Structures are given as C-alpha cells and as structure tokens.
Amino acid sequence: xxxxxxxxxxxxxxxxxxxxxxxxxxxxxxxxxxxxxxxxxxxxxxxxxxxxxxxxxxxxxxxxxxxxxxxxxxxxxxxxxxxxxxxxxxxxxxxxxxxxxxxxxxxxxxxxxxxxxxxxxxxxxxxxxxxxxxxxxxxxxxxxxxxxxxxxxxxxxxxxxxxxxxxxxxxxxxxxxxxxxxxxxxxxxxxxxxxxxxxxxxxxxxxxxxxxxxxxxxxxxxxxxxxxxxxxxxxxxxxxxxxxxxxxxxxxxxxxxxxxxxxxxxxxxxxxxxxxxxxxxxxxxxxxxxxxxxxxxxxxxxxxxxxxxxxxxxxxxxxxxxxxxxxxxxxxxxxxxxxxxxxxxxxxxxxxxxxxxxxxxxxxxxx
Amino acid sequence: xxxxxxxxxxxxxxxxxxxxxxxxxxxxxxxxxxxxxxxxxxxxxxxxxxxxxxxxxxxxxxxxxxxxxxxxxxxxxxxxxxxxxxxxxxxxxxxxxxxxxxxxxxxxxxxxxxxxxxxxxxxxxxxxxxxxxxxxxxxxxxxxxxxxxxxxxxxxxxxxxxxxxxxxxxxxxxxxxxxxxxxxxxxxxxxxxxxxxxxxxxxxxxxxxxxxxxxxxxxxxxxxxxxxxxxxxxxxxxxxxxxxxxxxxxxxxxxxxxxxxxxxxxxxxxxxxxxxxxxxxxxxxxxxxxxxxxxxxxxxxxxxxxxxxxxxxxxxxxxxxxxxxxxxxxxxxxxxxxxxxxxxxxxxxxxxxxxxxxxxxxxxxxx
Numbered sequence: 001x002x003x004x005x006x007x008x009x010x011x012x013x014x015x016x017x018x019x020x021x022x023x024x025x026x027x028x029x030x031x032x033x034x035x036x037x038x039x040x041x042x043x044x045x046x047x048x049x050x051x052x053x054x055x056x057x058x059x060x061x062x063x064x065x066x067x068x069x070x071x072x073x074x075x076x077x078x079x080x081x082x083x084x085x086x087x088x089x090x091x092x093x094x095x096x097x098x099x100x101x102x103x104x105x106x107x108x109x110x111x112x113x114x115x116x117x118x119x120x121x122x123x124x125x126x127x128x129x130x131x132x133x134x135x136x137x138x139x140x141x142x143x144x145x146x147x148x149x150x151x152x153x154x155x156x157x158x159x160x161x162x163x164x165x166x167x168x169x170x171x172x173x174x175x176x177x178x179x180x181x182x183x184x185x186x187x188x189x190x191x192x193x194x195x196x197x198x199x200x201x202x203x204x205x206x207x208x209x210x211x212x213x214x215x216x217x218x219x220x221x222x223x224x225x226x227x228x229x230x231x232x233x234x235x236x237x238x239x240x241x242x243x244x245x246x247x248x249x250x251x252x253x254x255x256x257x258x259x260x261x262x263x264x265x266x267x268x269x270x271x272x273x274x275x276x277x278x279x280x281x282x283x284x285x286x287x288x289x290x291x292x293x294x295x296x297x298x299x300x301x302x303x304x305x306x307x308x309x310x311x312x313x314x315x316x317x318x319x320x321x322x323x324x325x326x327x328x329x330x331x332x333x334x335x336x337x338x339x340x341x342x343x344x345x346x347x348x349x350x351x352x353x354x355x356x357x358x359x360x361x362x363x364x365x366x367x
Numbered sequence: 368x369x370x371x372x373x374x375x376x377x378x379x380x381x382x383x384x385x386x387x388x389x390x391x392x393x394x395x396x397x398x399x400x401x402x403x404x405x406x407x408x409x410x411x412x413x414x415x416x417x418x419x420x421x422x423x424x425x426x427x428x429x430x431x432x433x434x435x436x437x438x439x440x441x442x443x444x445x446x447x448x449x450x451x452x453x454x455x456x457x458x459x460x461x462x463x464x465x466x467x468x469x470x471x472x473x474x475x476x477x478x479x480x481x482x483x484x485x486x487x488x489x490x491x492x493x494x495x496x497x498x499x500x501x502x503x504x505x506x507x508x509x510x511x512x513x514x515x516x517x518x519x520x521x522x523x524x525x526x527x528x529x530x531x532x533x534x535x536x537x538x539x540x541x542x543x544x545x546x547x548x549x550x551x552x553x554x555x556x557x558x559x560x561x562x563x564x565x566x567x568x569x570x571x572x573x574x575x576x577x578x579x580x581x582x583x584x585x586x587x588x589x590x591x592x593x594x595x596x597x598x599x600x601x602x603x604x605x606x607x608x609x610x611x612x613x614x615x616x617x618x619x620x621x622x623x624x625x626x627x628x629x630x631x632x633x634x635x636x637x638x639x640x641x642x643x644x645x646x647x648x649x650x651x652x653x654x655x656x657x658x659x660x661x662x663x664x665x666x667x668x669x670x671x672x673x674x675x676x677x678x679x680x681x682x683x684x685x686x687x688x689x690x691x692x693x694x695x696x697x698x699x700x701x702x703x704x705x706x707x708x709x710x711x712x713x714x715x716x717x718x719x720x721x722x723x724x725x726x727x728x729x730x731x732x733x734x
Contacts, residue, residue, distance in 0.1 A: 018466060019466060020673075020675075021466075022465065022466030022467045022469070022470050023470050023474065023477070023675060024674070024675045024678075025452060025467040025470075026467045026468075026470035026471045026474065026477045026481075027477060027480065027675045027678060027679055028678070029399075029402065029403060029406060029451070029453070029467070029471065029481070030471065030477055030480040030481040030484055031480060031484060031678065031679060031682035031683070032396075032399035032400070032402065032403045032484075033399070033400060033403055033484055033488065033489050033492050034484065034488070034492065034682035034683065034685045034686075035396065035399065035682060036396060036399045036400055036492075037492040037493065037495040037685070037689075038495065038682075038685060039396060040495060040496065041495040041496040041499050044496045045496060045499065045500075068500075069499050069500055070499075070502055070694070072502075072694060072696070073498075073499035073500075073502070073688065074499075076499075076681075076684055076685060076688060076696055077499065079668070079681045079684070080681045080682055080684070080685060082681075083674070083677055083678035083681045083682070084396070084678065084682075085392060086396070098389065099385060099386060099388075099389030100389045100392040100393045100396070101393075102389070103389050103390050103392075103393035104393045104396065104397065107390065107393065110390070110393045110394060110397055113394065113397040113398060114393075114396070114397035117397055117398060117399075117400055117401065121400065121401065122400050122493055123490065123493050125400050125401060125403075125404040126404065126489055126490050128404040128405065128407065128408040129407065129408040129411045129412060131440075132408050132412065132436050132437075132440035132441075132443075132444065133412075133435075133436055133440075135437055135439075135440070301446070306387075307391070307450070308387075308390060308391045308394045310450055311391075311394060311395070311398065311450035311451065312394055312397075312398060314443075314446045314447045314449075314450045315398035315401035315402060315405075315447055315450070315451075316398070316401065317443055317446070317447070318401045318404070318405060318443060318447060319401075321440065321443060322404075327437070327439060329439070329443055
C-alpha cells in the first residue's frame with residue numbers, strides 16, 4: 001500500500017456514505033406514492049388518531065379490529081409506515097407514532113397540506129407531463145374532462161376534495177388576513193375592492209375590522225353566487241356589492257364598479273400569467289380613488305422562513321400547472337416586483353412573514 | 368434561573384432539532400406526490416438524462432427549449448426537484464443532478480422501481496383505503512373496472528405499464544435465477560415443473576443450464592399463450608410442456624401433469640393467501656417423483672441486506688393489496704416456514720441473498 005492509498009481512504013468512506021444515503025433517498029422517492037397512500041389509508045381508517053391517542057404501543061391486530069379491516073391490511077400498513085419513519089415498533093410489541101407521524105396527525109398545517117395533496121391533487125398529478133407539455137391543467141380530467149380551469153368548478157368538486165381545498169386555502173389565509181388587517185389598521189378605507197374575493201372570507205374580516213367600510217367583491221359569477229349564499233356573511237351582505245368578472249375574457253374591465261380607496265388582491269395575481277397580471281393591475285389602477293392604494297399579498301418562493309416552507313411552496317406551485325390553470329405559480333419576489341414596475345406601480349411599504357408564508361405590498365401609481 | 372433550567376437546556380435543543388426534522392420529514396411525505404410526479408415529468412421529458420450527461424450546469428431555459436416545453440414548466444420542475452434534493456443549482460447558475468438524481472437516472476434497480484411505481488401503481492394506489500377495507504384489488508379499476516386480479520391481464524396492460532411491469536419483474540428475477548441455477552447445479556432434474564412459470568423466463572435459463580432436462584410450465588391459460596408466443600423460447604419449445612391451471616378455481620390439481628424431480632416456484636406463493644399457499648404445496652407434493660424436491664424462492668421482508676431494501680419490499684407489498692389480488696404480500700421468514708410446516712414439508716437447504724433480495728429453500732416431504 002502506498003501513501004496515496006492511505007490518503008484516499010477517508011474520502012472513499014465519505015463517498016460511500018454519501019452514495020448509500022443517496023441510494024436510500026432515491027428509493028424513498030421511487031416508492032413515495034406507496035408510502036403516501038399507506039399514510040392516507042391509515043389516516044382515513046382512524047389508525048393514525050388511534051396510535052396518537054394511545055399511551056402504550058398498539059398491536060396491528062387491535063388496529064385491524066377497531067377499523068373493521070383484515071389483520072393482513074393493518075399489518076401491511078404498519079410495516080410500510082414503520083419503514084418510512086411514520087410509526088415505530090414491531091408486529092410483536094405494537095406500534096406508536098413517531099414525531100413525523102405526530103406532525104402528520106396533529107400539526108394543523110401539515111394535515112391541511114397532506115389532505116390537499118391526497119384529496120385534490122393526487123390523481124390529477126398523474127398528468128403532470130402532459131400539463132407541462134401542453135400548458136393546460138391536464139390533471140383536471142381526474143374530476144371532469146370538460147373543465148378548462150378549476151376556478152369556476154370549486155363548487156362542483158367532490159365533497160372530500162372541496163373540503164380539503166378550502167381547508168388548505170383557509171389555513172394559510174386566515175392567519176395572513178388577520179395580520180394584514182393589523183398592518184392596514186391606519187388605512188381603513190371608505191370603500192375597498194376585494195379582487196378575487198371568492199366566498200368573502202377576507203371581506204368578512206375586513207368589514208368587521210372596519211365598521212364604516214363598504215366592500216365590492218370582484219370575482220367570477222360562480223364565486224359571487226357562492227359568496228351571496230355564504231352564511232358567514234349574514235348581517236354583512238348590505239355592505240357588500242358584487243362585481244362579476246372573468247379576467248380571461250376579451251376586454252375585461254372594472255368600468256361600472258365605481259372607485260375604491262383600497263384595492264385588495266390576496267393570492268390572486270399568482271393565478272395568471274405575467275402579461276395577464278400586468279393587465280389586471282393596469283385595470284385596477286384606473287379604479288383607484290385619489291390617494292388610493294393597491295394592496296397585494298402573496299407567498300413568495302424566495303421569502304420563506306426555512307427550507308421546509310420553500311419545499312412546500314415549490315411543490316404546491318405544481319397545483320397551478322396541473323389542476324388550476326396550467327400556466328401560473330407562486331412568485332419569486334423579483335418576478336412580482338417586475339410586474340408592479342410594468343404596471344406603473346411603486347411599492348410604498350412591504351411586510352414579509354405575515355401569517356405562515358405571505359408578504360404584503362402596498363402600492364400606488366407612479367407619478 | 369435555577370439549576371434545573373440549566374440542566375434542561377441541552378434536552379430542549381435536542382428536542383427542537385428533532386421536532387424540526389420531523390416537521391420537514393412530514394412535509395416531504397405530505398407533498399411527496401408532487402415531488403414524485405415532478406421527477407416523472409423531468410424523466411419523461413428527457414431532462415434527467417440531459418442533466419446527467421452535462422459537464423456543466425444547464426439552465427432551465429435550455430432544458431425547456433430542448434424538451435419543447437415552456438420555460439415556466441421547466442423552471443417549476445427544477446425548483447421542486449431542487450427543494451427535494453434531486454437536482455442542485457439555481458435558475459441563474461443552472462442545474463445538475465445530485466447523487467440522488469443520479470441514482471434515479473442511472474441505477475438500474477432504482478429506475479425499475481421508479482417506473483413500476485409511476486406506470487403500474489400510481490393511479491391505482493389512490494384506492495388503497497378501499498382495497499384494505501374490501502380485501503379486493505380496488506386499484507385495478509384504474510386500468511379496467513372489470514378486472515378481478517391483474518394476473519390474467521398482464522397482456523392487456525397499456526404498453527407503458529406492461530413494459531414497466533416486466534422490467535421490474537425481470538430486474539429482480541434475472542439475477543436471482545442465475546444464482547439459483549448455480550445453487551441447484553448438482554440437482555439437474557430429468558423433468559421439472561415451473562409453477563407460475565409465466566412467459567418462461569426461468570424455464571429458458573434452466574433448459575439452457577440443464578441440456579438434458581424437460582420442463583412443464585404450469586400457469587394460467589393466458590400466461591401459457593404468452594409463453595408459447597415468446598420469441599425467446601424459440602428452439603426450446605419442443606422441451607416444454609404446458610399445463611394450464613387456475614389455482615383459485617375449485618378442485619385445481621396437477622392430476623395429468625405427470626411427475627417431476629424438481630418443482631420450482633419463484634415469487635409464486637406470495638400471490639396467494641396462507642390457506643391457498645398450503646393447498647398448492649400439498650398438490651405439488653403429490654406430483655413429486657421419488658426423492659424429488661420442491662424449490663421455493665421468495666424475497667423475505669426480514670431477510671434483506673439493509674433498511675433501503677426492507678423499505679422497498681414493504682412498499683411494493685402494497686402492489687399486491689391494491690393492484691394484484693387484494694390479499695397477498697411478500698413473506699416474513701416465519702410465515703413462510705409455517706406454511707411449509709402446514710404442508711408437511713421440511714427444509715433441507717436454505718440460501719439467503721440470491722440476486723438482490725431472494726432466499727431459496729429446498730424442501731422435501733416429511734416422512
């Protein structure tokens with residue numbers, strides 16, 4: 001053995017360890033749909049909650065009996081989830097949740113993400129290659145081959161998918177809305193537009209925070225219908241006007257909607273291509289009262305608190321590609337600033353880290 | 368601050384690190400179908416191969432142009448795969464494969480697993496909960512709602528799924544068959560049965576290794592048809608008899624198949640429930656010539672080389688639940704030994720670690 005061999009050895013050991021780790025990571029990706037669906041089944045069959053609530057490890061036969069399934073099925077699920085680090089234990093000693101399993105079961109954000117993936121996205125994601133090839137949300141055919149975008153069909157989603165869609169949406173927006181209203185406290189407008197206001201969730205919070213304010217919700221006719229039927233808005237409907245619009249139709253404009261002191265757009269521009277977003281902001285500018293502001297709130301891919309949040313945002317961007325409209329995504333900060341610039345708007349305030357992952361911009365027309 | 372606080376601090380730091388790790392692991396599971404399908408799309412669009420072959424990092428615009436897709440789509444895929452550790456780099460500097468990405472692209476086993484998951488299992492796995500509830504392979508409806516098990520329909524699978532099914536099957540069996548024939552070198556039989564012989568892949572290797580031997584392939588009529596049409600068996604067909612059988616039909620037996628010195632069953636018993644497996648072995652015993660042996664080769668969940676292999680086996684067991692027959696799986700060693708015992712067979716040899724993951728048992732009837 002010569003000195004060169006000696007010197008090479010620690011490198012080789014590191015190389016080997018890195019290679020085995022990569023090999024394991026790759027296997028976890030290659031089999032990830034098995035792991036994911038084993039976790040979905042264990043959750044839907046009540047096993048995750050049962051394991052989480054147990055003081056002692058639970059045997060698979062007990063899980064099977066309580067869920068009304070075969071011991072074979074319960075055992076298989078536990079073994080996959082054990083190999084994947086979601087549960088720990090053995091057939092003999094019984095199983096418990098690991099910390100990872102606890103996050104999936106008890107962390108509200110992780111649970112909202114998990115259900116959104118399982119109930120809204122899983123089947124459609126099989127069409128990812130086609131969606132990227134065609135620029136169309138090819139995954140929507142998992143729900144209905146006639147749908148062109150998801151937005152007018154939220155009301156038509158199967159019950160479980162609809163529930164998970166709104167739970168996901170609301171989880172992220174509720175906290176961000178609360179904090180945004182604190183940031184905007186000194187700007188209480190006489191009248192504001194809620195563009196992409198959907199079923200009126202932000203409008204409700206805003207009208208409660210600003211008792212003198214009137215709102216106009218600007219959205220697709222289908223969304224306006226859901227908003228008018230929304231029991232949460234009882235007692236507020238007289239302060240809400242509706243302005244139905246399809247921004248993707250030729251010549252869409254806010255003519256006839258009146259003026260607003262504040263135009264609010266939360267997670268709205270990310271539903272459009274760059275050119276469409278610039279066009280929408282230009283239309284919004286025309287409807288601003290003197291000294292009015294446009295307020296845009298978005299989760300920004302490069303302004304997240306940590307790598308986990310960045311992964312979550314990158315992954316869920318694919319929802320837009322495959323199921324929503326085929327060509328939008330969450331923004332990087334520079335992309336959004338460029339859109340503001342192209343629309344002739346200047347940023348007068350920005351507030352990162354509202355709620356879980358949002359950044360809020362206050363904009364006014366450039367002079 | 369009292370001493371108790373001081374003492375608690377390192378524990379708290381460890382707890383925090385473990386919690387953040389669990390939170391990240393849970394997010395990777397919750398979004399895993401997005402990551403998986405982003406990798407599938409990057410592979411099918413040729414981006415993985417392109418990145419793997421590149422000497423320098425490749426920008427997403429270049430990947431997009433070469434694949435004939437939008438820069439938007441290529442960028443989104445790279446960002447998801449980057450957050451997931453499959454590629455590394457940035458929009459500005461360009462992207463390269465990580466070691467994990469190299470495993471997915473160049474390691475033949477990982478690639479076979481990945482394609483099997485994507486093309487055969489992904490859609491059907493959405494029915495995991497129903498399959499576990501009903502004991503039926505509910506995921507088969509992703510191919511055809513009329514199919515009751517996958518076995519007679521391998522010939523009817525869509526081209527891509529069929530290719531990935533056989534690539535997966537052959538990857539594992541080829542190496543194990545070669546090593547099994549080495550182990551059995553001294554036992555060259557005058558006549559052997561290949562039970563569950565499928566398209567004749569083992570029979571071909573065995574007839575080449577044993578030039579004096581005759582084979583009988585025992586399988587479903589559909590499989591026999593594929594075997595007789597298999598161009599690989601040209602020049603060997605005169606040494607092959609066929610015995611069509613459906614083991615799940617009432618009174619299935621080997622009567623009329625003659626006697627065998629060696630009865631071979633590779634990854635066959637795992638397609639059946641415990642009681643069915645015992646019944647099949649009992650039938651096989653009756654067809655043994657004097658001093659004949661039954662040879663069973665199976666991947667055993669608890670006899671794998673490492674955790675990665677154990678995860679792979681646990682995960683792919685779910686294929687049996689959701690897509691194959693609804694109630695079988697890869698064995699644990701004790702389960703299989705119990706089945707041998709119940710069928711009145713004794714193990715005279717066992718050989719672990721043949722090929723990637725198989726264990727071979729040589730059995731004879733107990734006296």
